[in-house]
Amino acid sequence: MLRKIVDQNYIKSTFRVKPQAEKLSYILLDTRFIHLGDNMNFNLFFQNKQEKMSLLLRSDTIINEYLLDKLQKIEQVYVSLVDKNKYEYFIENHLQTLLKDTSLTIDEKTDLIYASSSELTQSLYDNPNALENAQRSKNIITPILQSIIYHDDTIASYIKIIEYDYYTHTHSLNVSIYALCLGAELGLLDDELTSLGRAALLHDLGKSKIEYELVNKNGELSIDEFQEMKMHPLFGYDIAVNIGIDNQEILDGIRHHHEKLDGNGYPDGLKAYEITLFPRIISICDIFDALTTTRSYKPAMTSFQTLQLMKKEMETHLDMQILDTFIKMLHK
Ligand SMILES: [Fe+2]
Ligand SMILES: [Fe+2]
Known part of the structure; x- marks a missing residue:
């Protein structure tokens, strides 16, 4: 079951984009905000070796241990500006949880x-x-x-x-x-x-x-x-x-x-x-x-x-x- 969730959601598909221009259309998300069981209702991206934005996690994914581990290993995770409202709502709601984070x-x-x-x-x-x-x-x-x-x-x-x-x-x-x-x-x-x-x-x-x-x-x-x-x-x-x-x-x-x-x-x-x-x-x-x-x-x-x-x-x-x-x- 765990494997299935991972396979469905851990997708890497590279878009052909101009890195600099494209980066301006993304917001950096600090992965310390993401916790086990979070439902990410927006797509997450990372910048691949060719400096192109690639899809990392599809919207509506629940974070399991495997995904959390993956996310923490990637230095910079991005959210598209299209999802700015959802991202801000997520941050607003997670500021509280951050306080309880003993790590x-x-x-x-x-x-x-x-x-x-x-x-x-x-x-x-x-x-x-x-x-x-x-x-x-x-x-x-x-x-x-x-x-x-x-x-x-x-x-x-x-x-x-x-x-x-x-x-x-x-x-x-x-x-x-x-x-x-x-x-x-x-x-x-x-x-x-x-x-x-x-x-x-x-x-x-x-x-x-x-x-x-x-x-x-x-x-x-x-x-x-x-x-x-x-x-x-x-x-x-x-x-x-x-x-x-x-x-x-x-x-x-x-x-x-x-x-x-x-x-x-x-x-x-x-x-x-x-x-x-x-x-x-x-x-x-x-x-x-x-x-x-x-x-x-x-x-x-x-x-x-x-x-x-x-x-x-x-x-x-x-x-x-x-x-x-x-x-x-x-x-x-
Ligand atoms: Fe004033
Ligand atoms: Fe003032």
Whole structure:
């Protein structure tokens, strides 16, 4: 019986393709995501010695020991871009199982979780209005949160691998990781942390409604450009409502992450007591990540320089008690 399954599914058929061009139409799948009993509902490919993509495993195959062994021996396994949605769904659902995998170290786990979450976040930011994003934000946040709750050394491990180049999706993922770590440090409960992580992941969703050139402009913005950029928290709030997010704390986190305690923030010019906990946490993580990443027009500041600047020059903007907890957390 085992033999039969193998014979039916372990097929190698070579397609005539231009390797480079063809490779662009495939996504690399880390085989550490594949476990015994998984039902692969998309075709898997590998690159043969002639650098041609060859079919390795036909869609709707259940992984048995033989196949698992084969897959683990092949360094790089690919999925066609045609199956991108199925692949992303598979990864989303397998991020959880990864945490229980005793053969992986905590650094390997955080590395895999970060890389996959980054890909999924990019898809989310590429199609901000997709209704499934409400669920996707939860599927990305949950494994990160669980890894933080169940392993003491996870925070350090994440901080080590956080991407220091600025892209909206990695920035958003980084802000959500910082926010989850900080929220846990502040003693928030699991449900609150999930909401906080989702708000942080989605906080800049509104930038998708602003011209790409403006969002990625090198250097200072003109007054008009800045006025336009200031609209992103409102745009993000609208998108979140439209995709079905009705949790007020999450919506606050998105809409108010640029508010300042002295009332000089935007878009609503809220004063201290009007700013709820989520935006207070997210704004600290947001500024820290933005300043410690490299942009084309400025080098990254060190963590020390950034925290010093935040302490000295943003005293009237940020919640200093939360900032102190953040500093303690980073230096643990
Ligand atoms: Fe923002
Ligand atoms: Fe941001």
